[in-house]
Amino acid sequence: MATLSDRFNINAQLEHLQSKYVGTGHPDINRFEWNLNIKRDTYASFIGHHSLTAYHAIAENESTGRIKYNFLQNMLLPCGLPPEKEDEA
């Protein structure tokens, strides 16, 4: 059971945010992770705004359904493979 002080503890708050909102950063975030979140957010926004989907669909001459599907597929690995983890010394 969290005490009152815990709840107002900045770390606890951050943890809470991180669990609630995907993409909330943390002090050890690396370039890859940062990028990952931005790209996924962008794709989600493209899918959500019909006019942005249409914009891409016109450029690529594909159907909007295909464009949305491709964007969703891209969300799996939006910026290539993750970098090798450096072993923490």
Add this chain to the structure above:
Amino acid sequence: MHLYNLTLSRPSAITCAVVGSFSAPKVHEIVAARGQTLELLRPDEAGRVQVVHSTQVFGVIRSLTPFRFPGSQQDYVVCGSDSGRIVILQYSKEKNCFAKVHQETFGKSGCRRIVPGEYVAVDPKGRACMIAAVEKSKFVYVLNRDNEARLTISSPLEAHKGSTLCYGITGLDMGFDNPVFAAIELDYAEADQDPTGEAASEAQKHLTLYELDLGLNHVVRKSSEPVDNGANMLIPVPGAGDGPGGVLVCAENFLLYRNEGHPEVRAVIPRRTSLSGERGVLITAACQMKIKTGFFIFVQSEYGDLYRVSLDYEGEQVKEVKVKYFDTIPPCTSLCLSRKGFLFAAAEFGDHALYQLASVGDDDEEAVEASSATLMQTEEGYAPVFFDPRPLRNLEPLDKLESLAPILDMKVANLANEEIPQIYAACGRGPRSSLRVLRPGLAVTEMAVSPLPGNPTAVWTIKKSAADEYDAYIIVSFSNATLVLSIGETVEEVNDSGFNGNVPTLQTQLLSDDSMLQVYPAGLRHIRPDRRINEWRAPGRKTIVKAATNERQVAIALSGGEVIYFELNPQGMLVESEKREMGGDVACVDVAPVPEGRQRCRFLAVGMFDGTVRVLSLDPDSTLKVLATQAVGATPESVLLLDSPSAGKEGTDEGAGAGALFLQVGLVNGVLLRTEVDRVTGQLSDTRTRFLGTRPPKLFAAAVRGERSMLALSSRPWLGYSDQGKFNLAPMSYEALDYAAGFCSEQVPEGFVAVARNTLRVLTLERVGEFFNQQALRLRYTPRKFVIHPDHKVLVIAEADHAAVPLAQREDLQQQQQPPAAMDTDAPAQQQDGIAGPEADEEAAAREEQWGTPKGEPGQWASCVRIVDPVALQTTHCIELGENEAALSVCLVAFESQPEMGTLLAVGTAQGLKFYPKEVQNGHVRIYRFLEEGRRIELVHSTAVEGVPGAMAAFKGRLLVGVDANLRLYDMGKKRLLRKAEHRKLPTRVATLHVAGSRIYAGDGQESMHFLRYKKADNQFYEFADDIVPRHITAALHLDYDTMAGADRFGNVFVSRLPPEISAQVEDDPTGGKYAAQTGIMGGAPNKLTTINNFHVGETVMALQRAVLQPGGRELIVYGTINGAIGVLYPFTSREDCDFFQHLEMHMRQEHPPLLGRDHLAYRSFYFPVKDVVDGDLCEQFPQLPADKARGVAEELDRTPGEVLKKLEDIRNRII
């Protein structure tokens, strides 16, 4: 600068649509979301789609789904939007609008990754609904009814799963067992962690079932089974007695039947023979319908092919899944199949269509069918099944809803020399592209035009009996005779009607006892039903000059200014009941029809030559007593008493206008006055004026959509009608008419008969309620940009399509075109002009519109440059570009160094442009010269550049080209363009270029506007100012020397200005900005632009134009969006107006929050805080407020509701 935003024509693209019975049981209606507009559409008996209701919701509508409770016969709509709220709407028939039943908040607003709204699904029994996000979040709401059968909604139940993408959800048909929702999910957690890529390549989509335990009020993740990795969509299969239950999973190339504890049944989707092997077939739309004997499922692929899916099942065991080619229609965002067999196809680009299902394809033996039973597995996977698309066989097109979406470029110009400029919009995509000419006004169809002997003065239509549905006679009056035409199979002259043909006629009327009345200068001729004729002669030497009649009342005005009033008595006699000297000559009279259930209309309106209009009482105790007089400032030409919209209908919370009677007065100076008449006292109040044209408006009553409306004939005809409870005055796109009357016959159920000079015309209106009428010219490829040649008055359009096969390489076309080309003598000439593409031939064009064109490789382009005569709307020349070049920009340029060349056309092309990653082999700037007064062009030379020439502009007698991120200045050479200067420092790519003096305004693809200066002495460009916010510019408009308006990809419009002191400093700088440009920090320019206006339109604005849309009107900004909306930004003329509308907007935000729960202020500030732009669309919803709230808001503004309405009308009238 303060701007007023007003959408003139709502978005025409449909983002999603659902079918159901929304307004009443057993009606088949469609709720369609058009970006931020929600609409109710109803296909009528004749198969025409009528817009019943349309409302702006100030939010992004992302998903819709209908649901109903068992036993109930009406549907609710669940909306997923960007508001972070779930909203359940019900259509209220009484109020004729959508009513919010529930609104539950669950998350942040905006189209976010983890905030639900993208997908909505309901349990088929209406017990629960699930709303899901693209990632992680899913909420389930339990829906129920309380004791009074009102809808209740539970608190949300979470069904989240982190780091999981969701491709689609649906509610399974479980009968009355616990509701189950299915979802296609993909977990990316491992792929994020695995640097070897093994996890990513092994990532597997799962079909997950979520069960809502109604007893425990809890959602459990019931099962999660791997499913084909191409899965993208789910279609529920009817269950619980109506079918096997379970779900159809649409995957790339396959359809899979899945159910719990049931083996997967897989069938391939037949593919087009012409499709390259690398391309998959993805199902993008589906619809289904349950009938008593089973169910139909239709799916549509991304190429537009419709398939019928049938399941062979026994109990709950599905033995076979069959996918049969059905027909091909353009690709749709949504398909709506109603029980009447109407299929509404909401096309993703271009016109929407309504089809009738002629057959369900059962007897179609030839159609290709793929079945799970005959599925062949080979070493390369499953064997595909092929078919060729064919003309429609099972569907019959009924109706078309015109759509401008997407508008890719738009210009406003008066090329046809009309009263107001036309809007030229380049619309559509691929083979469905078109150039559309828009004119504000109603489209008129000419049903018949016939010449008459001499110039008629007037025309009427008359029925034989009040019970008749159709008009029987058309009566045409000349200056000395009257012609009676009977309406039948043909229209012919008759002499047995009883009318006197030897005198001119002033008025005709069918009286309520089925007798007919002819008013002529010497008297009245009353033709009784038994053909006895009563004549009344005008006293002495006086003649009748004007007459007004209705079913029971007749008022005539004699020369000298005497008004005589007659009434029809119960014996069927017209009895003179009162006369009165008006003290001056009468210019016009009118009496309204007798209200239902009453004996008489209580008011007579009389216009006098002394410039007054009087309202006279027709009550028996005070007959012809003057009740009110209004001085109108000019001689009234015509008066008309018209009920306000929805007068007498119950349950309208119309506000102040409800049930009022309006007196319309057309003055000789071309102004139309509209004054409210108090129904009890006859007092006149609240006058509104509107200039209609240079001729005095003549006013006539005619039925439009069953309601008595007004035709006003000035230098162009206008129609005053009620549209969704508002009085709307719209011009008709037709030439000037002299006289008109309503017309109703079997062929023309609702129209007008009119005379113009010596012709008699029968006209009908198309699509009352549409703001613009359109004319279209078909194009071959997606139009990218166009320019107008100001001298030759021609349009030059650059068209280009990615992944399309150029005309020369189209094998299918060559085969088809060989035989007719030999026979047609015109063909060689056309071929030479290059206009003999598929778009020039009706049949080929229809085929391409239906099927689309063959798909090419990525990086393959088809492109052409076209010259269009905008008045005749014809292509005069078209040059197809070869070698994979794509024309992306055009501009006109006159080189100073070679004045003899005149104005030349520069076309920027990219060769072999590819996306993801963007790469290009080469770019070219092609220079063409105009021949034959601009009807043809001829290539002068082509200059290679190393990037994409995205924008060009003529600058000081040279050509400025934005090549990728570089800015270059070219001069004309003999064999090629000569590079004179270059600037290399723009951030991403040049999207727009404008010039003024020695300043250059470049819009960057991602980094907003940049102001540059060219210094001739140094032959260099200096960037002296840029913007502080990143904007992905799609369109820009030069407003003045320091100010640019622009639009970005995310749907914002802004106006940026260089502060005046900096502007002066830059101008005075002796170094020409050289020094100033060097002092910028962090690579930016030294000076920054300030934002003057900011506004979120809600959809990508593709074109901005300055225009005056009204004779004598003010200049304003017109914008066109990718969803096909056209709107304006109107600069306020006075501080007072601006304050008023700002306050009105503020109160409207409070009192009338948007329907889908998005905060209006937050929506208009989606990316940047809204600045100094008042949203007229919200203000115009003022009439929708309930009366007490409207009064409250008006009081806050120190006005009456009527005055607020008047203000709204005024500003609209000033715009258009």
